[in-house]
Amino acid sequence: MEVLAADAIGKLPDRNAAEAVQRIQGVSIERDQGEGRYVSVRGTPIQWSASLLNGNRLPSASLDYADRRIQMDIFPSEMIQYVQLSKAITPDMEGDAIGGSINFITKAAPLKRTLHINAAGGYNGQSQRGSYNSSILFGDRVAQGKLGYILSAVIWDRTAAQDRYNLNYDFSNSNAMQAFSITDLQLRDYIARRRTLGFNGGLEYAFNERHKIMAKGLYSEYMDAQRVRENYFYFNTKTATITTRAADYHTSLYSGELSGQSSFSERFGLDWALSMDKSAFKFMDPDYYPMATFSQKVDYDGLAPDGKKYLAMDSPDGTGDYIDHILPHLASTTAISAEAMKLTQVVNIRSKIKNATSVLE
Template identity: 25%
Template sequence: MGGVDQAASDAEDVIVVQGIRSSLGNALNEKRQAPNLVEIIQAEDIGKLPDQNLAEVLENITGIQITRTAGVGTGVQIRGTNANRTEINGVSTVASGSGRSGISFEDVSAAIISSVEVTKASQAKTIEGSVGGTVNLRTIRPLNIDGVLANLRLQGEDSSLSTDGINPRVSGALGKSWSTSAGEFGAVVSGSWYQQDVTAFRPRADRDNLVASDSGFASAQSFDFLPIQFLNQDYDNFEYETLNISGTLEWAPNDNLKFYFDTVINDQERRQESSRVQASGVSNLRDISVPTAFETVNFGILPGENGPQDLGSIEAALAGVIPVDLADDDDDPNLRFSSDTNSRITDSRIFSAGTEFQYGNFSGRIEGSISSSDSTTPSFNTTLNFINPNAPLDPGGANDNSVPFIYDLSGGALTFAVAQNEPFGPSTEQLLDPANVVLRDVNIGQDIAENEELAFRADFTYDAVDSIVGEFITSVDAGYRFNRNTALRDQIRTNVGLRDLSDSPSGDLFAGLLVPGPSNFGDADGRELFVGDFLLIDPEQVAADPDGALATLNAAIVAHGGSRTIDNPTSTQSGFFDIEEETHAVYGQVNFENGIFRGNAGVRYVSTDVSSVGNTIISGVATPTTTTGSYDFLLPRFNLVASPLENVQLRFAWGGRYSSGGF
């Protein structure tokens, strides 16, 4: 008995350490054993994938590039394309908006994902629909849990460029597996809720529209040069609030049978509050605006058959003042303020249920799933023109007039500001006076996008190791998949452009909607030359109460005596469509291994029927029109892996596409 007790004590004293080294090793082994070209990232622990969303996680994979918006990963490119397929636990996701490539990666928190698999070379059993590759996001499986899983992470992010203080991030997971007389049961739920506030400062200066040395302009020099064409100060602020929940139930009555149910819920609200300060009409002053400094722009050297060819250079405006000259141009340059309030509110749901089984050499998986995503994209974008009280109004009745500017592009800084010390320069008080702005543009949208996929799949495998061909063919796969996709889009919009002062109400008629614009444009890089005093229609107010803001602006137009009011948003006949797509797919695949070689060869056949409803517009009259079509493809696939040395692998992949039908 003493020996048995000692053995039990020794077993209890064993410490198993799992961490990032273990996760890296597991991912590497999984990649090595894959018969095709895949990349895998495994979490050190649930909730501990690097970065904040899946786009930023995928940036760590070789051959993948991401797109960032204000520093946040928002898009993923595999082999240079966005046309990729996204799955969660092997189940299709549908687009969070107008795309067809699956859920937006910015909508999925890395905290609920246990591993990420990117397939760059497909097999016959790989579901069709991607150009670059397939991304499969895996959540934790409860029957893989030993005992109890429980974790909670609390984080916060504070940015000196944000006005919202600390943004919280909360994530956690709770799971358990247990044995009963009815078999093994497991349940796990993981979730994440976070807020994020990011800001981008994007100045812009264009230099083109050549001023020649012999032009005769007052600005002409002894050399040709490029004058200032356009100046823009763009401030973008994005606020995210994201909720992700993933849950799984599993029941294994015995070692050869398992049932499961998965659900994934993703809710995101993304709001954009951007402002633009535009110096418009500056190119019209190129004939009198004399730069005080120039820089040389070299066009480089072009290689050629007869040797390199020098493309030369040109001088470009670097610093100076764009003045007001009433004799030459009675309303340019002018000052314009824009406020963009765009949101995307998305609710995505995935539900799947299925079974996995094994009977002798046969094994299989049967699954049904439904994926949906509904998005609305409300927007309320406005532009105000500044009416400089120090300059005369445009005699033609246009709702803009002259404002001088100063610019300095030294070191690529692209800085400019209102030249308040120049003739006609407005004061700070004048720039912030509601009576000195008028309404120029209003664009309102309430677009909707609804996507859904209903799918059924059955996959079977025969293990051929013990068969007569087992020395070469290891297994044979075959399966069938059906899916029905629906996609509805409806553009619900209204817009009005007010160009005449007689139609444009002044800001004192809607002063309750006006707020000072962001004054921290210099915080990003310490610049001193920027526009920090201006008025905007408050993005917070129009986002919270767009109907009230619209009523206020229309009341101002009526009080002003304008002839054009702003309509309520309505469905755009040319922007509506409703598509239904049904697909049947079957495949067969042989997997082989012999010596240093392993791989697979197979073929997938896909047949699709499409029905599309839209509007045909003739002479302004919209007639609902239904278009149908069908097509089918034969998709052969071949993958080969050779391992001539222990740590060396050579991979080859080939795929084709043959069509026998079309629209």
């Protein structure tokens, strides 16, 4: 087992649980738009590892997967006291933790009065929007140290954007030369606003040196507002399409635990816990995922003598674009316009997923 403490997490710019865990040897992560999302232990598939919160299995709810993999970008790193990583199954674990288990321990009442405030801001030139993050933590002990408490909150609001292109080749063509022709060019504009919000609280009361009771509560939510515009140019069918889609992905996590520790003698003690964890996913504003596609007929210039679109290095006569500068080259007689575009497809996706776990130990 390896342990990563909050002091080590705070020294590095890790904003969520996945990015914090990647600092441990033998752990790798999958990223989405540059942010860590899923964790893999020892190279095993993500769903082979068990993810726990305060020792209890985390429920999974996301649009991407219906299996056990946990979307860890929902969990801010500021709420983590330390992380326990087990790379092998031990007798106290469930038997399905083939790749290992990752246990996130949330912050508990401090030994003395503590106040931490952090704030930062930035600007994304690609999206032309600002971003900020801030967190506050306060904890103390009162009643001669018998009652301890902690309250913390964190918000991280940022934007992400990218302009990118994809190419598809006609590899199914039996003609060896034409197999390297380009069937379609995809130009994609992607803008996303992401917001992570979290609250954590804890209470601890010590009746005496032998008996104490504790309570923990956590709420975290992750909002991913996506706005996408895709321009597709199909050279073989001489068509062009525009696809627009927009949705607000909303994932939330609730966790609560009541526990106690009692020591009756040097050889006999009692530790007990009652916990409830719940995760939910849904679309918000609107409450579905709309996608519309518009299409029109077009003509293209810059084609090879065989009527195909190539990169210059693949073209039979050298006619074509270069890999770092690819354009559709619409003919001068062609213009993409709102009047010429026709609505060809509308897709509305609805999804609402809930998953919960409860444990009495």
